[in-house]
Amino acid sequence: MVAETNESMVAGSSSENILEVRDLSVRFPIVEGPDVFAVRDFNLAVKPGEFVGLMGEPGCGKSTAAMSFLGLVRPPGVIETGQINFAGDDILKMDEETVRQMRGRDIGMIVQNPRYSLHPMMRVGDQIANVYRAHNDVGKREAWEHAVSMLRMVGINDPERRVKAYAHELSSGMAQRVLIAIALSSQPKLLIADEPTSGLDVTIQAQFLDQMWDSCRQASSAVVLVTQDLGIVANYCDRVVIMHEGTIVEDADVYTFFESPQHEYSRRILQLQREAQEAGDAVLGKIDRTAPPILEVKDMSKLFPIRGSESKVHAVEHADFELRPGECLGLVGESGSGKTTIGRCVLRLVEPTQGEIVFQERNIAEIRPNEFRKFRGDLQIVFQDPLDSLNPRWTVHQVLSEPLKLHTNLSPEEKEQRISELLNLVGLEPSMRFALPREMSAGRQQRASIARAIASNPDFIVLDEPTSALTPETTAEIIQLLMDLSAKLGIAYLFISHDLTTVKYICHRVVVLYLGQIVEVGTKDQVFNQPRHPYSRALLSSHLFPDTANRRVDREVRETLEGEIPSPITENLPKGCYLYGRCPSQVDKCRDLPQELTKLDDGRSVRCWRVAEGDLPDEPAAH
Amino acid sequence: MVWRFIAKRVAIALLQLIGISLVVFFLIRGLDADPVARIVGLNATEEAVKQATESLGLHEHQLQQLGNYLGIFSSSGKPGIVQGTLGESWVTGSSILEEVTRFLPITLELITYALIIAFLLAMPLGMSSGTRPGGAADRFTFVWGLFAGSQPEFWWGLMFVFVFFFVFQQAGWPSAPAPLGRLNPFLTAPESITGFIMIDSLLRGRFDVWIDAGKHLMLPVFTLVFVVSGPIVKMVRQNMLRVLRSDYILYARSAGLPRQKVARYALRAALAPAMTLTAIIYGFLLGGAVPVELIYSLGGIGEYSIRSILNLDFPAIQGTVLVIAMVSLVIYLAIDILHAFLDPRIAF
Numbered sequence: 001m002v003a004e005t006n007e008s009m010v011a012g013s014s015s016e017n018i019l020e021v022r023d024l025s026v027r028f029p030i031v032e033g034p035d036v037f038a039v040r041d042f043n044l045a046v047k048p049g050e051f052v053g054l055m056g057e058p059g060c061g062k063s064t065a066a067m068s069f070l071g072l073v074r075p076p077g078v079i080e081t082g083q084i085n086f087a088g089d090d091i092l093k094m095d096e097e098t099v100r101q102m103r104g105r106d107i108g109m110i111v112q113n114p115r116y117s118l119h120p121m122m123r124v125g126d127q128i129a130n131v132y133r134a135h136n137d138v139g140k141r142e143a144w145e146h147a148v149s150m151l152r153m154v155g156i157n158d159p160e161r162r163v164k165a166y167a168h169e170l171s172s173g174m175a176q177r178v179l180i181a182i183a184l185s186s187q188p189k190l191l192i193a194d195e196p197t198s199g200l201d202v203t204i205q206a207q208f209l210d211q212m213w214d215s216c217r218q219a220s221s222a223v224v225l226v227t228q229d230l231g232i233v234a235n236y237c238d239r240v241v242i243m244h245e246g247t248i249v250e251d252a253d254v255y256t257f258f259e260s261p262q263h264e265y266s267r268r269i270l271q272l273q274r275e276a277q278e279a280g281d282a283v284l285g286k287i288d289r290t291a292p293p294i295l296e297v298k299d300m301s302k303l304f305p306i307r308g309s310e311s312k313v314h315a316v317e318h319a320d321f322e323l324r325p326g327e328c329l330g331l332v333g334e335s336g337s338g339k340t341t342i343g344r345c346v347l348r349l350v351e352p353t354q355g356e357i358v359f360q361e362r363n364i365a366e367i368r369p370n371e372f373r374k375f376r377g378d379l380q381i382v383f384q385d386p387l388d389s390l391n392p393r394w395t396v397h398q399v400l401s402e403p404l405k406l407h408t409n410l411s412p413e414e415k416e417q418r419i420s421e422l423l424n425l426v427g428l429e430p431s432m433r434f435a436l437p438r439e440m441s442a443g444r445q446q447r448a449s450i451a452r453a454i455a456s457n458p459d460f461i462v463l464d465e466p467t468s469a470l471t472p473e474t475t476a477e478i479i480q481l482l483m484d485l486s487a488k489l490g491i492a493y494l495f496i497s498h499d500l501t502t503v504k505y506i507c508h509r510v511v512v513l514y515l516g517q518i519v520e521v522g523t524k525d526q527v528f529n530q531p532r533h534p535y536s537r538a539l540l541s542s543h544l545f546p547d548t549a550n551r552r553v554d555r556e557v558r559e560t561l562e563g564e565i566p567s568p569i570t571e572n573l574p575k576g577c578y579l580y581g582r583c584p585s586q587v588d589k590c591r592d593l594p595q596e597l598t599k600l601d602d603g604r605s606v607r608c609w610r611v612a613e614g615d616l617p618d619e620p621a622a623h
Numbered sequence: 624m625v626w627r628f629i630a631k632r633v634a635i636a637l638l639q640l641i642g643i644s645l646v647v648f649f650l651i652r653g654l655d656a657d658p659v660a661r662i663v664g665l666n667a668t669e670e671a672v673k674q675a676t677e678s679l680g681l682h683e684h685q686l687q688q689l690g691n692y693l694g695i696f697s698s699s700g701k702p703g704i705v706q707g708t709l710g711e712s713w714v715t716g717s718s719i720l721e722e723v724t725r726f727l728p729i730t731l732e733l734i735t736y737a738l739i740i741a742f743l744l745a746m747p748l749g750m751s752s753g754t755r756p757g758g759a760a761d762r763f764t765f766v767w768g769l770f771a772g773s774q775p776e777f778w779w780g781l782m783f784v785f786v787f788f789f790v791f792q793q794a795g796w797p798s799a800p801a802p803l804g805r806l807n808p809f810l811t812a813p814e815s816i817t818g819f820i821m822i823d824s825l826l827r828g829r830f831d832v833w834i835d836a837g838k839h840l841m842l843p844v845f846t847l848v849f850v851v852s853g854p855i856v857k858m859v860r861q862n863m864l865r866v867l868r869s870d871y872i873l874y875a876r877s878a879g880l881p882r883q884k885v886a887r888y889a890l891r892a893a894l895a896p897a898m899t900l901t902a903i904i905y906g907f908l909l910g911g912a913v914p915v916e917l918i919y920s921l922g923g924i925g926e927y928s929i930r931s932i933l934n935l936d937f938p939a940i941q942g943t944v945l946v947i948a949m950v951s952l953v954i955y956l957a958i959d960i961l962h963a964f965l966d967p968r969i970a971f
Contacts, residue, residue, distance in 0.1 A: 070877050075868055096882075104879030117874040119888050121895075121966050131878045166967045182878055 017085075018190050018222045019046040019069060024082030026064050026073055038064040038077065040246045048189065049220040051213075053227060053237035053254070057265065057471055061246040063112075066192050066226045070107055071099050087189065105135045108183035108221075110212075112195040114175035118167035124178050125151075125163035131182050150181040154211065157563070173204040173564055180212060187219040194226040201334035201498065203561050206542035206552070209236055210560070213553055228472055230269065231501065231544030234258060235552040242266050258548045272476030273501075273546060287508055293322040293358075294459055294492050295346070300355030300365075302341050311570035315341040317516045319355070320597065323460065326486060328493040330507030330524070332500060332539070336565050338516035339496045343462040346494065347379050348372060359460070377407030377456035384465040386445035390437040396423070396448050397433050400455055407456035418455070425488075426451040427481060443474035447481065454485060462494045467502055479505050500543040504528055512536045515568050515578045518597060522604030532604070532611045534585045535561075559584065577608070585616055625960065632959070636952040640945065644704070647944045648689060651937055658935035662713060679713060692941070709942035714934045719942040722927065727946060728818025729805065730916065730923030734908040736821075736840065737847035742901050745852050749859025749897070750890065753867065764860065768853040776850045777914035783842050784918065799842050800835075802919040807835050843919045847912065851904050858900050862893035895965050902958035906951040 024042040038061040056062045071091045084091040111117045129143035151159035154177040197205040240257040242250035250263040261267045304313040316338040331339045344350040357365040383389040426447040467475040510527040512520040520533040531537045541559035561582045574580045577590040598612040690696040694703020709719040752761035791798035813827040824832035866889045913925035931939035963969040
């Protein structure tokens with residue numbers, strides 16, 4: 001099936017394809033040991049105007065392949081064999097100067113890590129101007145003015161000032177837009193985008209991909225989009241190409257791919273996601289809503305002072321929420337929304353500025369640190385990066401012994417037994433008992449982290465982006481594990497994540513944060529299917545679910561937010577509603593009217609006076 | 624912003640200088656050594672020892688000695704540091720400030736020329752070795768680094784004297800002058816303006832001196848260049864390798880920038896660390912160029928400080944340490960400002 005698809009593509013008239021790669025192999029010489037072929041026997045054809053998603057697990061060679069379409073390889077790699085035909089001509093046979101001229105003019109490139117892809121010591125304007133001058137015979141001043149107009153085109157406000165900025169002075173979203181300005185300025189026939197949105201927040205990601213999609217469709221440019229994100233592929237691509245160990249193993253149009261994936265890898269990632277969803281739905285409804293809450297947070301705020309300044313960073317403002325035993329509460333929001341700070345305040349890893357945290361009927365925000373220590377066993381945390389949060393010199397056995405030593409009175413034999421039990425609970429093989437963190441895969445490391453958190457039999461665990469550093473495949477496995485544990489042990493979770501897909505699987509209720517404020521609290525169904533607050537609506541609409549049923553590019557209205565989240569410093573904060581200036585539903589009154597979190601009839605709470613007064617229509621979300 | 628940064632750094636430097644002078648002052652007095660015996664000799668009478676001790680002011684309490692040195696609450700009535708003098712040498716009796724200003728420029732001239740040449744040599748060499756690892760430039764750098772790094776500089780200095788002076792002279796080829804100072808004894812040095820003999824001779828229009836001084840400086844400068852270029856070349860090479868693998872160079876290439884432009888992007892990023900290293904070596908060589916100064920009998924500040932230490936000439940030791948520290952601090956400040964100018968990520 002796979003070979004057939006490839007052949008039929010390649011067999012077609014070659015002038016029909018804008019890009020045609022044949023039998024490409026890229027070799028990386030290794031000093032000790034045999035050379036590595038990052039890409040081998042790679043065949044791909046792209047038609048003009050087509051959006052192709054190039055997917056695969058990390059290390060499968062997809063970035064190397066994408067880079068080689070320009071005839072480039074990261075040193076010390078070399079293109080060993082193959083043809084890269086662009087509009088019928090083999091790039092690898094052209095002389096250096098001809099290829100040089102084609103790069104950036106006919107083939108545009110947008111890369112991962114936008115800020116690292118700009119020279120750190122040069123003004124962005126000069127860099128845009130240099131690229132423009134490399135392909136156009138213009139003077140310095142004209143190129144500089146062109147740079148200003150390019151920045152204006154990609155929606156950067158105050159381009160006259162930004163053009164003089166350096167890469168480190170831009171946010172990643174803005175830097176990414178600078179790159180898109182460079183890449184699209186010459187209306188290339190082919191655009192290669194290598195994980196262009198990794199590290200961006202969902203609303204910015206949606207803004208960016210929409211812009212790319214629109215400009216490319218207008219210029220009928222073809223796009224090769226390298227990604228790991230099923231959501232992006234489902235929502236933007238026409239065709240999906242799966243890479244595995246350096247070669248293409250599946251090539252299908254996007255609808256066929258999601259309906260009936262062929263290769264083992266594709267089936268596995270899609271199936272894991274489906275299973276996780278089903279399991280999540282099964283767990284729901286088991287929560288006893290009449291039971292007293294296990295954790296209650298009342299009017300909690302955290303302000304960080306800024307050195308040498310009167311103003312403060314308002315990380316969290318007046319947070320109120322509660323958790324029942326066995327419940328999973330999702331905390332979602334973009335970077336800078338204060339979700340991580342809330343998680344740390346609850347455990348007093350960061351001291352809250354004000355407010356109460358009631359746990360086991362005690363206000364743990366006020367007890368002395370010494371006394372608080374005995375609560376630590378009942379309040380645990382799992383961090384984002386498993387490798388960073390495990391001592392690199394400790395074996396799994398040592399890692400798990402420590403909480404047992406601190407929080408239990410088990411005898412040595414009982415401890416050994418408990419460790420075996422823990423390994424079994426989190427699905428680690430007994431052979432991993434004496435493994436060091438770096439000897440394990442990221443998924444196993446995270447399992448060890450989770451085992452450490454549950455070792456002391458806690459009632460409550462903060463999960464701080466536990467899956468953000470993992471591949472989609474491992475993410476699905478870890479989510480599954482967390483749900484199993486919650487069902488078996490009755491642990492309540494505070495699940496912090498910017499990834500709404502995982503939140504949707506695992507959480508019973510969801511708290512939406514914006515600029516340190518809770519803007520909406522409701523059940524999963526309420527927030528995901530019928531969000532009320534304008535910010536929740538935009539956030540949900542911007543999120544790309546791995547589902548081809550209602551693709552973002554097919555929607556008539558793509559709800560999104562203007563601009564970027566402001567930094568939460570005292571003088572930056574809006575006087576009235578914090579969303580004022582970005583909100584699609586704002587009226588003049590919102591500017592000066594501070595918003596209160598108001599409980600609605602259906603049980604949820606929303607911080608928007610227009611919603612509370614029934615001003616805004618109550619319609620289902622677009623996705 | 625820049626001025627506030629400089630003012631702050633100068634203030635810190637002053638504190639550092641005060642700290643350094645105090646530490647040196649008490650450290651040398653804590654030595655188990657008797658400067659008086661060194662001056663009056665072993666067979667001196669008790670009377671002579673007492674007299675010498677009193678004339679050096681060593682009979683007083685250490686804090687009073689410090690006061691005399693600093694020129695605050697002085698009991699001798701002589702001026703101290705605060706009045707802008709470093710005192711008089713116990714051995715020669717002349718002003719230390721005068722001696723230091725005579726010897727310091729000799730060293731400064733030697734190492735300034737050496738490091739400018741080393742830097743100019745290391746940049747292209749390091750860049751081409753970094754661009755083509757394993758290429759001709761890279762192999763040359765490797766062999767050179769092996770030679771220059773495996774033997775101390777005094778050995779190389781002696782070797783160069785042997786080859787370029789002795790062997791060449793024996794063979795009847797044009798050879799380097801004898802390693803006996805900065806000038807042919809038959810020439811008189813021009814009156815000092817900057818203390819740099821090459822510059823002074825030009826300013827005074829003495830071209831004969833300029834040529835002769837150049838010949839005399841040739842070998843010592845070459846020796847230093849030979850030895851210190853190695854680490855700078857390696858630094859540039861390493862940086863170049865790192866920069867060439869960076870995302871922004873790959874991106875610049877993928878955007879179709881011409882070759883020279885990409886090279887300039889890379890140079891820009893590789894320049895700053897190499898400059899910092901050069902400045903650090905400069906600071907080190909202020910006192911560390913002694914072997915070369917000695918071999919070529921240049922009589923620089925390093926040689927002067929060694930002599931002062933051997934003579935237990937306390938005021939001279941204190942003076943040299945203070946002046947060398949001051950010069951290093953100025954150099955570091957200058958390089959920090961230059962660095963911040965090159966790299967916008969550094970905020971004052």
